[in-house]
Amino acid sequence: MAEPNVEAAPAGSAPPQGREHWSGQTAFILAAIGSAVGLGNIWRFPGQAYENGGGAFMIPYLLALLTAGIPILFLENAIGHRFRGSAPLAMRRVHRSAEGVGWFHVAICFVIGLYYTAIIAWSLSYFWFSFRLDYGDDPAQFFASQYLQLGEPGTLSAHIVPGVALPLVLVWALTIAILALGIHKGVERLNVVGIPLLVVTFGILAVRALFLPGATDGIEALFTPDYSVLTDPDVWIAAYGQVFFSLSLAYGVMITYASYRRRRSNVTGPALVVAFGNSSFSLLAGLAVFATLGYLAHVQGVGVSDLQGIDGVNLSFVTFPAVIAQMPGGQLFGAMFFASLVLAGLTSLISVMQTISAAFQDKFGWNPRTTAVAVGCVSAALSIVGFSSSTGLFLLDTVDQWSNQLGIVAGAIAMIAAALWFGRRGHELERHLAAVSTIRPGRYWPALVNVVTLLLIYMFMSKAISLAKDGYGGYPTWYIITFGWGTIAFIALVAVVMPWLRWHKDVEHPHLWPSRAQLGLPDRIGVKATERYRPVPRNDDGETP
Known part of the structure; x- marks a missing residue:
């Protein structure tokens, strides 16, 4: 049944800017x-x-996806789509005193962005190194001493490593350029091209790896x-x-991305596609x-359990280069892996x-270009x-x-508390x-999110x-x-x-669609919604026809 193209707007208020x-839906799914x-x-x-039981780990992983990952993903998408704003704006509209929760998410993104670019810069360097196998027979020594030129752990150094700084500048220049183009011309185009290319590239890597000698031993080690x-x-x-952590929950990302969806958008269906698509790629990567x-274990004559550096930075920049240096066609395999x-x-x-x-x-x-710069x-x-x-690696x-x-865990607890409790x-x-x-999602969905919050509190306290x-x-x-x-x-x-x-303008009225009256809910301050609000026809850009 078609929904009326109306949204709640306080009487006398100006229409929201576009x-x-x-x-479309595909663009959102690929971006998410x-x-x-x-x-x-x-x-x-x-x-x-x-490290957590091989194939048996898939049981708690699947249950975690169903009971925590998807419900919280629904929550973030619902907040972003209903309140139509960045994380701070959407959370302010959830509750006036909750704006700080959104800025908490933004600050986390800022911190993560600072060091995430460094890892991308390393990968970009190693993409180039792979064509000539510059890391040689001792990738560990090459990575630590020649490439990163590591100093003493727990110290600070003013020595800038040119081989790291140059690709880092390139990554930031590309990032600023994409952000300056905005959502449609920048972020969307990157993901529409990049995600299919990533899946195809990594799929080719997986097929090639499965035909290597000893590959079955590795698969058995993972899934036994x-x-x-x-x-x-x-x-x-x-x-x-x-x-x-894998679903990018509590970063404010999904709230922001959902706010760019049109009002007549299916919210839960694409969220499920994102959740299971992410898990499917994890299995492909595994x-x-x-x-x-x-x-690698076959070449070295040892068991897979005897190998060191099977996750994290060591896996990508030490263990994999060691494999690439020894396998047939290693240059192409290495270039595709780091790409x-x-x-x-x-x-x-x-x-x-x-x-x-946002x-x-x-x-x-600010406009996208000014903000990006x-x-x-x-x-x-x-x-x-x-x-x-x-000393950048230690930092x-x-x-x-x-x-x-x-x-991130603290941000998730605060978001749930603000939206569901306060x-x-x-x-x-x-x-x-x-x-x-x-x-x-059903009426028990908020209750399930509340239960998961207890686990998040335990995770936070135990880690702290x-x-x-x-x-x-x-x-x-x-x-x-x-x-x-x-x-x-x-x-x-x-x-x-x-x-x-x-704020540069009034943000108290989010121009919701459907309105609380259309949802059959009473007005939040005691006046009947049908008396306080009047339906205003708008197009998908939030503008009056």
């Missing part, structure tokens, strides 16, 4: 998958599965189930953590990575930077100074641990999804206590306080300060 839109599919799918998921781990709470925590590791890292990283980077850009556009009324240049300067130095390791393991928007968001989507008690990575206390806890302090400061700055 907001950029995705060209581009945000979710990142470096973590390639180097984190396979290692997590291998150890069901005894299912009684270990840490395995379940790892599964929920993997789903949570096949490619462990088939390749099986080949995949660049594509996966760039689509994710653009999503977090667009989240920042927030400043909404807050101050301002935000991009500040970010680039900090990124180049911090992460192209000879990256520390900042990532606190922002990813603590900051704002009491659960029923409204459920009715909104039911009104605009083909798949209705562990970091406070045991430290991290053997770094000195001053280093951890400055760059670990200091990162969390910076994120919290942004969340407190930014809501005090004035």
Whole structure:
């Protein structure tokens, strides 16, 4: 049944200005998958599965996807689509005092963007190195001593490594150019081209890896189930953590991306496609990575379990170059692998930077070009100074641990609390999804999200206590306080300060569609919705015909 093309507008209010839109549902899905599919799918998921029971890990992983990943993904999409704004604007419309939650998300994106570009820059360098196999027979020594020119852990260095700084400048220049073009001409075109290319490239890598000698040993190592781990709470925590971080939840990205969807858009269906598409790519990455590791074990005459560096930075920049240097056609295989890292990283980077850009556009009324230059240049300067130095790897390791393991979880807890507890928007968001989507989440969806919040609180507390008690990575206390806890302090400061700055226009009326009256809900301040609001016909751009 067709929905009326109306939205709630307070009597006498001016129509909202037009907001950029995705060209269609496919463009949104590809952009959302581009945000979710990142470096973590390639180097984190396979290692997590291998270390937590192999094939048995798929059981808690699937349950985590169904009970936490998809429900919270629905929540973020519902907030963005209904309240039609960047993370700070949408959260302000959820509850006036919740704007800081949105800025908390923006600050997390800012921090992650600073070091994520460094990893993309490394991948870009290694793409070039692969054609001549510059990393030679000792990739570990090449990566640490020749390429990064690593200094002492837990120290600061002013020495900028030219081989890292140059590709980092190129990555930032490309990022600023894409953001300046806006949603349709920039972000959308990148993902429409980049995501299919990434899937095809990595699919070719997976097929090639499966035909290498010893590949079956690697696949067996990954998927052989150890069901005894299912009684270990840490395995379940790892599964929920993997789903949570892989889907780009609590970054503010999905809120921002959903706000660019047209009002007559199916919300839940594409969200399911994004969730299962992301998981499917993780499985594809697992096949490619462990088939390749099986080949390396075969060449070295050891078992897969004896290999070192099967996840994270070591997997991509030490272990894989060792395989590439020994396999037939290694130059092409290596170039395709690192090209995949660049594509996966760039689509994710653009999503977090667009989240920042959208927030400043909404807050101050800047156009995309001005915002891209301002935000991009500040970010680039900090990124180049911090992460192209000879101690950049250690800084990256520390900042990532606190922002990813603590900051994102805290942001998720705050978002759920603001939307469902203080704002009491659960029923409204459920009715909104039911009104605009083909798949209705049901009345128990908000309750499920509330239950998951208890797990998030446990994850946050256990990790915070562990970091406070045991430290991290053997770094000195001053280093951890400055760059670990200091990162969390910076994120919290942004969340407190930014809501005090004035908006460039009135943002109190989100011009919702369908209205609360159409959803059968009472007005939030005691006046009947049918008396307070009048339906105003608008087109998909939010403009009066």
